[in-house]
Amino acid sequence: MCRKARNAVETGTYHIIMRGSSEITLFKSDTDKDRFLNTIKKYQTTFRFKVLAYCIMSTHVHLLIASNGANLSKFMHGINLSYAIYYNKTYKRHGHVFSDRFKSKIVQSEPALKFVSAYIHNNPKDISGYKNKVEDYKYSSLGIYLGIHEDVLNIVDSSIILNYYDTNKIIARKNYFTFVKARQALKDSLSNTEQICDSLNNVYDEYNTLLLEIKNFELNKDHWQYTSGKSETTKRVKPEDIISFICNNTNINNYDLQIKYRRNTTEFRAFSVFLMRSFCDINFKNISSLLGGISVSALCNLCNKGYELIKSNSYYTNILTKFLKEYPA
Missing domain, CATH: 3.30.70.1290 (Transposase IS200-like)
Known part of the structure; x- marks a missing residue:
């Protein structure tokens, strides 16, 4: 079932x-x-x-x-x-x-x-x-x-x-x-x-329905809108944007990222995989097709490596900071 x-x-x-x-x-x-x-x-x-x-x-x-x-x-x-x-x-x-x-x-x-x-x-x-x-x-x-x-x-x-x-x-x-x-x-x-919780959620849904009806009558919804104080981040970055960003801010190109066994680009691939998992709504299978058919297990290892690079290497921390400025939440 x-x-x-x-x-x-x-x-x-x-x-x-x-x-x-x-x-x-x-x-x-x-x-x-x-x-x-x-x-x-x-x-x-x-x-x-x-x-x-x-x-x-x-x-x-x-x-x-x-x-x-x-x-x-x-x-x-x-x-x-x-x-x-x-x-x-x-x-x-x-x-x-x-x-x-x-x-x-x-x-x-x-x-x-x-x-x-x-x-x-x-x-x-x-x-x-x-x-x-x-x-x-x-x-x-x-x-x-x-x-x-x-x-x-x-x-x-x-x-x-x-x-x-x-x-x-x-x-x-x-x-x-x-x-x-x-x-x-x-x-x-x-x-x-x-x-x-269910009862309170139902009240919340009914309230939002009322707000929608108010909007349909072209009243000023801003004076009635409930706000929770929470700020949400929606992932809108495309994986192609991340590849382009990496290439523009490092000394490698798209071709280098696609080569599986080139040691001098492993860290950049790891960083790219980490960014894609963090900011793009895609899975490892999708990432594999973008980076030359890397296996899922290898991508998992690269993602972990990217995480460790950001924690321990100021070079990648600075690139991440620049990325967040260019693609703000």
Whole structure:
């Protein structure tokens, strides 16, 4: 039987849940959890999505992600596969690590974002020692929201949700924490949170329909438009633009990029593949046809190499900065 197509929109925000296979503990140690966070950071750098909240438990993970124009299924598949390979290698096992494909639910409105983030941040309440101290749990973003823990990897964008509570950061943190604790007292369940989210999303849809009707009557919609404070990035760069940019800003040409085994152009190919995966809505098969038929596994390695070049080599960091100026989000 075919699986139901995932409900997704280009610039949507999603509550994502990933559960481990029934016979394993998905995260056996802090090292596993740290590895998962580093994997998220790696794919976030490539696909430029925003993480609004997270909580990593021993058997499952909750994420609140704004796709920011990226393909949700593509980067989540990469995160899951990368962690599964690490897990099986570390614990010398074979087979599935996750119980099924990840679950995702669209979160459309400001109130829904508040409820879902509070539910995620209250997840540690059932762990011994954290019932009344969920903010102390190391692998939840709540501590980052409240300034208790440092966001070492710079993964979380807490400003979007905190700005709903006050423009003053100290007051916003206090008000948000009060809301989180209030939801904990009400003992929110996942199903209850999803029902609330669905109701709020329906209100949001009805409101947008009303706005459309107002526009059709040629009234000034700008005075009525709901704005969330979120800025979205839509990928509009063509792969040909990236090849042209690389050629114009380096000492190589298009022909050099197409030659598979020329060592002095490997880094430029890696950088090109990374840019295409980050800014173009294409897969490795499409990229292969543009770069002389390179295999998918080789393209994966090149993309990883491109990521490392930007992290460690100022030459490529400067070229990326120039690219972002020429093709602003």
